[in-house]
Amino acid sequence: MSAYIVRRLIHLIPTFLGATFLAFMVLQVAPGDFLTQWELDPKIRPETIELMRHNFGLDRPPLLQYLIWLKNLLHGDLGISFMYQQPVLEVIWPRIENSLVLVVLSVLFLYLIGIPVGVFQAVRPYTLPDYLVSFLAYFGIAIPNFFFMLILIFLLVKFKYAYGWTPFPIGGMTSQGFEQLPYWRQWLDILWHAVLPAFVVVTADLSGLTRVMRAQMMEVLGQDYIRTARAKGLAERVVLYKHALRNAVIPIIANIGGLLPGLIGGAGLVEVVANWPGITPLLLDALNRQDLYVNAGIIALSSFLLILGNILGDLLLAVVDPRIRYG
Amino acid sequence: MRKTVRVLSVLAVFLAAGALAQVFTWPAKWTTAKPGEAKPGGTMIDSTISDFRTMNPFVTAEAGNIPDLMTMNGMGLAMRDPTTGEWIPYMATSWEVSEDQTEITFKIRKGMKWSDGKPITADDWIMTYTIHMDPDVGSNSRDSFFIGDKAVKIEKIDDYTLKFVYPKPDAEAFAIASFTPWPAHVFGPVYKEKGAEGIKGMWGLNEDPKNIVTAGPFVVEAYRAGERVILKKNPYFGEWNKDEAGKPLPYLDRYQVNIYKDTNAELAAFLTGEIDVFNPGTVEQIAQIKKAIKAGKLDATLKVNASPIASSQFIVFNWNKKSDRFKERLFRSAKFRKAMSHLVNRQAIVDVVYGGLGTPTYGSVYPVLKQWINPDAPKYPYDPKKAAQLLAELGFKKKDKQGYLVDAEGRRLEFNLSTNAGNNQREQIAKIFVDEAKKVGVKINFRPIDFNTLVGQLLAKGDDRPFDAIIIGLTGGGLDWPFGSNVVPCKGNLHLWNRANKCLDPRETLMEALYYKGRTTLDFKERVKIGYRIQEVEGDLQPLVYIAGPNYHVAWNNKLAGFHPDEIISSIWGAYELPLLYQAK
Numbered sequence: 081m082s083a084y085i086v087r088r089l090i091h092l093i094p095t096f097l098g099a100t101f102l103a104f105m106v107l108q109v110a111p112g113d114f115l116t117q118w119e120l121d122p123k124i125r126p127e128t129i130e131l132m133r134h135n136f137g138l139d140r141p142p143l144l145q146y147l148i149w150l151k152n153l154l155h156g157d158l159g160i161s162f163m164y165q166q167p168v169l170e171v172i173w174p175r176i177e178n179s180l181v182l183v184v185l186s187v188l189f190l191y192l193i194g195i196p197v198g199v200f201q202a203v204r205p206y207t208l209p210d211y212l213v214s215f216l217a218y219f220g221i222a223i224p225n226f227f228f229m230l231i232l233i234f235l236l237v238k239f240k241y242a243y244g245w246t247p248f249p250i251g252g253m254t255s256q257g258f259e260q261l262p263y264w265r266q267w268l269d270i271l272w273h274a275v276l277p278a279f280v281v282v283t284a285d286l287s288g289l290t291r292v293m294r295a296q297m298m299e300v301l302g303q304d305y306i307r308t309a310r311a312k313g314l315a316e317r318v319v320l321y322k323h324a325l326r327n328a329v330i331p332i333i334a335n336i337g338g339l340l341p342g343l344i345g346g347a348g349l350v351e352v353v354a355n356w357p358g359i360t361p362l363l364l365d366a367l368n369r370q371d372l373y374v375n376a377g378i379i380a381l382s383s384f385l386l387i388l389g390n391i392l393g394d395l396l397l398a399v400v401d402p403r404i405r406y407g
Numbered sequence: 408m409r410k411t412v413r414v415l416s417v418l419a420v421f422l423a424a425g426a427l428a429q430v431f432t433w434p435a436k437w438t439t440a441k442p443g444e445a446k447p448g449g450t451m452i453d454s455t456i457s458d459f460r461t462m463n464p465f466v467t468a469e470a471g472n473i474p475d476l477m478t479m480n481g482m483g484l485a486m487r488d489p490t491t492g493e494w495i496p497y498m499a500t501s502w503e504v505s506e507d508q509t510e511i512t513f514k515i516r517k518g519m520k521w522s523d524g525k526p527i528t529a530d531d532w533i534m535t536y537t538i539h540m541d542p543d544v545g546s547n548s549r550d551s552f553f554i555g556d557k558a559v560k561i562e563k564i565d566d567y568t569l570k571f572v573y574p575k576p577d578a579e580a581f582a583i584a585s586f587t588p589w590p591a592h593v594f595g596p597v598y599k600e601k602g603a604e605g606i607k608g609m610w611g612l613n614e615d616p617k618n619i620v621t622a623g624p625f626v627v628e629a630y631r632a633g634e635r636v637i638l639k640k641n642p643y644f645g646e647w648n649k650d651e652a653g654k655p656l657p658y659l660d661r662y663q664v665n666i667y668k669d670t671n672a673e674l675a676a677f678l679t680g681e682i683d684v685f686n687p688g689t690v691e692q693i694a695q696i697k698k699a700i701k702a703g704k705l706d707a708t709l710k711v712n713a714s715p716i717a718s719s720q721f722i723v724f725n726w727n728k729k730s731d732r733f734k735e736r737l738f739r740s741a742k743f744r745k746a747m748s749h750l751v752n753r754q755a756i757v758d759v760v761y762g763g764l765g766t767p768t769y770g771s772v773y774p775v776l777k778q779w780i781n782p783d784a785p786k787y788p789y790d791p792k793k794a795a796q797l798l799a800e801l802g803f804k805k806k807d808k809q810g811y812l813v814d815a816e817g818r819r820l821e822f823n824l825s826t827n828a829g830n831n832q833r834e835q836i837a838k839i840f841v842d843e844a845k846k847v848g849v850k851i852n853f854r855p856i857d858f859n860t861l862v863g864q865l866l867a868k869g870d871d872r873p874f875d876a877i878i879i880g881l882t883g884g885g886l887d888w889p890f891g892s893n894v895v896p897c898k899g900n901l902h903l904w905n906r907a908n909k910c911l912d913p914r915e916t917l918m919e920a921l922y923y924k925g926r927t928t929l930d931f932k933e934r935v936k937i938g939y940r941i942q943e944v945e946g947d948l949q950p951l952v953y954i955a956g957p958n959y960h961v962a963w964n965n966k967l968a969g970f971h972p973d974e975i976i977s978s979i980w981g982a983y984e985l986p987l988l989y990q991a992k
Contacts, residue, residue, distance in 0.1 A: 112862060116859045120862060353672065357665055362458070362633065367455070
């Protein structure tokens with residue numbers, strides 16, 4: 081097992097190099113650079129722009145820039161953000177933390193709702209409740225997240241007009257006066273703000289998961305050993321949760337590793353619409369402004385986590401499925 | 408100028424006791440509030456679309472960053488009176504201009520204090536200037552201290568006297584002198600010890616707000632990444648800033664700016680009363696605010712079309728096309744460009760592109776700079792018949808089978824037009840222009856391209872540049888001298904139509920000469936006369952075909968009061984003076 085892990089970790093190196101090299105070069109291929117935006121500013125002299133381009137190292141050949149970046153990366157230095165004039169890690173870390181709140185909450189929603197609902201459907205297939213949940217699931221898959229969030233915000237604004245208050249906040253991560261709250265109230269406040277966007281983020285995945293869970297569970301429930309278990313006179317609860325669920329859940333566990341990059345990838349456009357100060361708004365900003373090292377830093381971190389997540393997924397699979405052994 | 412100085416010295420209440428501050432009194436005519444009406448307390452919540460980057464005044468690159476928030480978008484020795492546009496003493500009490508107009512000596516106001524209670528003196532200006540001027544710091548303000556290639560110098564005469572020495576008399580002398588000072592006792596020791604690198608490392612967004620010091624009315628209390636910044640009242644500001652009733656300013660306890668990544672979210676926040684001020688940019692946004700006010704759901708004031716915005720769109724034709732002499736001759740002809748100006752249906756553009764909320768433009772001086780606009784400068788408004796006539800004079804008399812104009816040799820009147828892809832307004836402008844041109848038989852191939860590629864083409868140098876015509880815009884343009892230092896002179900990098908590095912048309916040479924003459928004239932009225940002359944030459948040359956610009960609109964929640972009177976609400980002066988705002992409800 082440990083030999084396998086070591087081998088996988090060694091495989092990680094060329095993959096990581098390839099991914100970051102490609103990303104870095106694609107960023108460089110885009111015309112212009114961070115300083116182009118100022119070239120049409122009548123207040124800034126062209127000499128100043130050249131000087132800054134030199135100071136930022138943007139006048140070097142792209143390959144050399146990549147190698148320097150890689151060397152610094154080995155020392156744990158992701159470079160400087162041009163926009164913020166601060167180390168990249170200091171810029172992106174608070175945003176990753178914010179995104180984590182949303183993503184962790186939505187992962188909780190995913191499993192805490194998805195698995196029971198799938199089981200619920202599987203034990204009473206082709207009944208009205210099953211059809212109803214399936215309908216909702218298709219709706220959830222079909223609607224784009226950012227649009228769903230916009231609709232919810234629209235409804236909240238209407239609600240606010242009608243009743244003067246709202247059950248959930250209209251965007252943002254913290255309330256007015258947040259700084260004056262005691263510590264535990266601050267956490268409650270963030271949670272209150274996170275519930276809606278976290279739920280929206282998870283709608284598509286949740287819908288998918290209930291479909292998979294339902295199918296898996298129905299297949300397992302049709303197996304011989306389930307009939308045997310029932311024939312032994314085991315309680316239905318034990319049959320369902322001890323025998324059937326544990327087998328049905330295996331492919332879902334294999335997927336957990338894939339969630340890891342999502343953890344830092346953030347909640348996507350929902351963050352923008354819900355005004356959640358996560359990593360996506362920052363990434364969009366950085367892409368727009370061609371803040372090279374912020375982009376490269378986020379890509380490096382997420383590709384690293386993607387690779388690591390895959391390894392983790394494979395290992396988890398070995399833990400839950402006794403048939404799988406790595407030599 | 409001298410008269411204003413005297414009036415203001417009277418306004419400033421001099422107190423005999425040396426320990427007491429020389430007070431700057433904020434004139435009541437700058438606000439709609441009656442003297443004595445305003446009460447202290449409350450919070451104003453503003454909003455912004457882009458996240459803050461830093462609290463450090465020396466590395467901040469864009470307007471509206473945290474150092475600007477703390478200092479009312481910049482505060483210095485002099486400030487402009489929004490009712491007249493003239494410079495009046497602010498952090499200075501008076502000034503003296505030398506005989507040859509190259510030296511200005513400022514008397515610094517006594518009794519001003521930093522937000523940590525230390526006195527503000529000449530050393531603070533000197534240190535701020537020194538750090539801005541260090542090229543290794545990379546301050547965006549560095550260029551503002553240069554006139555041409557020569558730097559402005561500052562000398563400390565004593566703790567409360569500063570002398571600015573200019574390489575030559577300059578229209579922007581007071582603008583240059585009015586930079587915002589930052590505390591020498593905070594930045595000085597770091598700069599002496601660690602130099603530029605030390606300065607760059609200071610006052611990042613993670614800085615403990617306790618270490619932030621400012622001269623302005625508000626100082627940072629808390630910042631939450633990507634969410635908001637909260638500033639609290641600087642109590643020392645009120646010692647030298649009072650209203651006409653003698654009350655210390657600012658009235659508000661807190662000033663907060665929320666960050667929204669999306670204008671829809673920003674609008675929703677205004678409609679629900681989460682933020683107090685909003686600048687609607689589109690007809691739809693204005694309609695929504697109107698609807699909410701009418702339905703009684705929002706108690707707010709909305710000022711539509713308060714003024715034009717200091718920006719405009721124009722078409723630039725490329726004079727440097729060695730590889731295509733036919734087009735080059737065309738683009739260099741003022742007659743051709745006048746014909747093109749006659750083809751720009753500015754009213755349709757204002758109606759369609761800006762939903763009726765815009766202003767047509769005919770020259771480089773933005774319509775909002777009223778005192779600079781020469782009403783008699785030549786204009787070539789929409790008139791397809793005149794356009795056709797001018798084109799016929801250029802030899803384009805016949806039309807080919809497809810209905811496009813051709814000259815005697817059968818060459819078709821056709822060129823490419825571009826703008827930055829994704830800018831809907833410019834794309835719409837281009838389409839309207841292309842349609843109108845087609846009607847008289849001019850074939851324009853419109854193809855938007857990526858912004859950075861576009862900038863590359865525009866700024867290309869030499870006698871063969873890679874574009875025909877581009878629709879683009881510039882912003883800025885000063886109240887002191889509205890002509891761009893790198894736009895008008897032929898060697899300027901934003902002399903977009905001709906980058907051969909020399910003047911090609913005698914009118915260009917004349918405009919350049921007039922530009923420098925105006926720039927070195929300190930007397931405002933004299934300068935306006937030169938500005939008028941430039942606009943006449945410019946109108947005749949039509950180096951750029953100006954189109955139109957959007958208007959400025961503002962809405963505020965009526966829980967705040969103390970906004971500008973209507974006459975001074977504009978894109979230049981804004982809707983309020985922050986220290987004079989107060990919470991009414």
